[in-house]
Amino acid sequence: MASDDRHSSLWAVGFWLIAGLVLSAVIGVWALGTPGRDPVGNAVLTAQTALRDSTDFLRAGPVDGAPDWEAASMVVQGGDAERGASLIEQHGCGSCHVIPGIPRAHGSVGPNLAGLRDRAYVAGVLPNRPGDLVGWLMNPTVHSPQTAMPDLGLSEPEGRDMAAYLYTLQASR
Numbered sequence: 619m620a621s622d623d624r625h626s627s628l629w630a631v632g633f634w635l636i637a638g639l640v641l642s643a644v645i646g647v648w649a650l651g652t653p654g655r656d657p658v659g660n661a662v663l664t665a666q667t668a669l670r671d672s673t674d675f676l677r678a679g680p681v682d683g684a685p686d687w688e689a690a691s692m693v694v695q696g697g698d699a700e701r702g703a704s705l706i707e708q709h710g711c712g713s714c715h716v717i718p719g720i721p722r723a724h725g726s727v728g729p730n731l732a733g734l735r736d737r738a739y740v741a742g743v744l745p746n747r748p749g750d751l752v753g754w755l756m757n758p759t760v761h762s763p764q765t766a767m768p769d770l771g772l773s774e775p776e777g778r779d780m781a782a783y784l785y786t787l788q789a790s791r
Contacts, residue, residue, distance in 0.1 A: 697782025733789025
């Protein structure tokens with residue numbers, strides 16, 4: 619990682635940490651004016667919770683203690699990879715794609731999905747970001763009208779689950 623990228627990442631962490639603490643302080647001040655509440659106790663608990671959550675996030679990096687920002691950027695909020703694998707199998711995605719971990723997923727119509735998280739684009743048309751992948755899975759023809767990928771009629775939660783699974787796949791070596 620370049621020095622400028624590391625500096626930008628550290629700045630972003632500091633910004634969000636301070637933003638969280640400021641929000642905690644605002645909530646604590648709000649609690650001061652709420653009848654029937656222990657204002658000091660609420661403010662302290664809120665600040666402690668924000669600080670604990672922030673430090674847990676920062677500790678969740680590689681062994682050297684540095685957060686893995688690339689991995690964090692590929693987390694699909696609200697997605698369940700296990701449910702995603704089941705949905706991928708149910709929808710027959712393996713009839714067109716090779717998908718590691720999915721039984722009978724040996725198709726050759728679409729690309730091999732191993733290592734999808736490491737690619738720059740989804741289907742060559744969308745930046746490879748969790749929200750864009752979910753959007754692609756939910757309605758591929760909106761993004762690429764000539765695609766061979768069918769519209770599977772997925773709901774947003776189903777798209778998040780499937781994207782969460784796809785982002786777990788390592789590139790085959």
